[in-house]
Amino acid sequence: MRTKVMLVWLCGVLVAYWISPVSPVTEASTATQPTTTKCPQETLDGYDWPSISAGTNTSHSGCPGVTLGTVYRFCRSDATWEVADYTRCVSPTLASLNTQTGNLDGSPSGYLHLAEDLQNASKPAKLVVSGDLLTAVTIMYALVEDSFLVTCNATSAVVMNFTEAVLISARQLLDNSYSSLWTETHQVSDVDAIFTFLEKLDSFYGDVLSCFSLVNITEYSLVTENLDVAIEVFQANTSEAFIFPSNSNSDANQATVPVAVFTEADTSGHTAACIVWYKSASSLLPSTDINARSAHQDGQINSDVVSVTLHPTQVQPFNEPITLRFSHHQAGNNPVCALLDVSLTSSSVWSDSECETVSTTSDVTTCNCHHATNFALLTTLNDDDTVLKVPLNAIMVTGVVISLLFLVATFVLLLYVNRSLESDWALVVKCFLLTYIIGQITFLSGINPQKIR
Incomplete structure (x- = not known):
């Protein structure tokens, strides 16, 4: 009888250990962490930086x-x-x-x-x-x-x-x-340096369009390795849409400003538009760990950035939208058309308002936008880690559940076979089985299957 009491006590200790929220090792290790108040002495890029106080x-x-x-x-x-x-x-x-x-x-x-x-x-x-x-x-x-x-x-x-x-x-x-x-x-x-730069350029394009109209410059284009520009000045009664690049294939960047957008004309009877494709801007933008405003719930920039400027300023939002076709930089999911919003009240510089996704393939997404500003395509990128985590998580959870079912089945079988608890070895096995069952249940209830690190 005394042996059985000892075994039951041992079983209780094991169960208590498994369900304990904090282990003694963890408590001891966290209690002995030292506090550092100075940066260490360091040599970097030929400069000797002395140890100085934090801050x-x-x-x-x-x-x-x-x-x-x-x-x-x-x-x-x-x-x-x-x-x-x-x-x-x-x-x-x-x-x-x-x-x-x-x-x-x-x-x-x-x-x-x-x-x-x-x-x-x-x-x-x-x-x-x-x-x-x-x-x-x-x-x-x-x-x-x-x-x-x-x-x-x-x-x-x-x-x-x-x-x-x-x-x-x-x-x-x-x-x-x-x-x-x-x-x-x-x-x-x-942290907003590049956004301010793009905003200043947009203002410059407006001045260029106004001056071109006055000095009778009807068109201008510049195509380089990282910046493509097209400017065109129309008569107010034009019947042609402004498309740039005009001869691009179906899987390349293209912006189309419809005739219906040009509802206002300047004093000389002209309307004008400027389209600029920034091919390198997306790689120069601040990372999300530097500037939280660069982050967006819909993903990361996965295209070139395009600027559309009109003269004179037209009534917005447009009844007939500007059409933008973005070529994807890499494979991605859930494409979202976004515009650059650098207002001080904006929690994020990218906004998906006034833009909608018209169609998408693995390589190209077409958007309709009802404002003239800077635009880009946001997508959830296919990261290799993300691709692998989903099946690995599913396999792990499935394996734990199957193991738990077998443990429960074995425990129930022992209870049925040895109902009188007269065998000491059966009592020991049941204690260990109960311990493992509680441990497995605790593990399953405490993990997030979608985010295993």
Whole structure:
């Protein structure tokens, strides 16, 4: 009898161990975690960074290459280093051009010369650090904000040359070779830098369309490796839709602005449209761990970004939508057509309002959108880990359930065969079976089959 009591006691201990929410090892390990208040001494990219207190900055007066200024580095509150901050390092050439922006007096020739100098200074590989990128972007803003295009007091040749110099500079600044500079800028300076850049360009396109209409430039196009631009000025009574690219095949990017959109004309009796395909912009946008506003519940950007600008501003939302055909960058699911919303009140920069998905295949999605702005396609990408997790999770849960059924069946069989509990070995086996059954049930009830890490 005493043996049976001991066995029942042992069974209870095993059951209590299985259902215990916190193990003694876990408690001991969490209680001895040390608290770190300083970032460690480190050498990175030729700079020796001393150990400093969490939440403080340190700096070096030397900058890479020919750039001048100061390099900073911040020690986070959790005592880990931020990336080195080169945003205050600038090459002498760009620093000089930035100084010249203060001398712009509205003269078309002054704007044109500065735009051509920026075009030469921003060629791929010429920008060394993020400070160069930010300075070049600042010069660009000075060129496109309130430029002579607003009054259009220039010849058509100057207007055309200035427009092309700005667009080529924009293409160069959006080159993939500057991806690391954009990433650093988003990390240490401005998480919305690329969005602000695209917004400023949209405003510039509006000024270009207005000026083209006044100086009788009817069309313009620029096709490069990462930026395609088409501008067209119509008579108010036009009967042709604006399509760009006009000769693309059925699985390539294309934007169509229908005639019905042009309900308003300017004082010269013209309407105009500008379509820009940014082929590299999606890879330059800040990652979602840097800028939470870049995240969207409908997935990640899986296409080029397209900008549609109209002149004069038409009544929106349009009764007849703009049609956009996006070629997928990679395989994805659940395509969602989205527009860029950079308003300060927006919780996310991507909005699926005023756009709907018309059709989709594995390679192409067609959208209808009732506004003129920047657009992209969002999809849930087919990540290899995601593809594998679903069947593995299903196999695991199925295996645990089958095992649990056999354990319960064995336990019930022992109860039936040895109902009097006179056999000590049967009591031991039943205790272990009961322990394993409770453990399996606890495991099944505590996991999320959709998210096993």
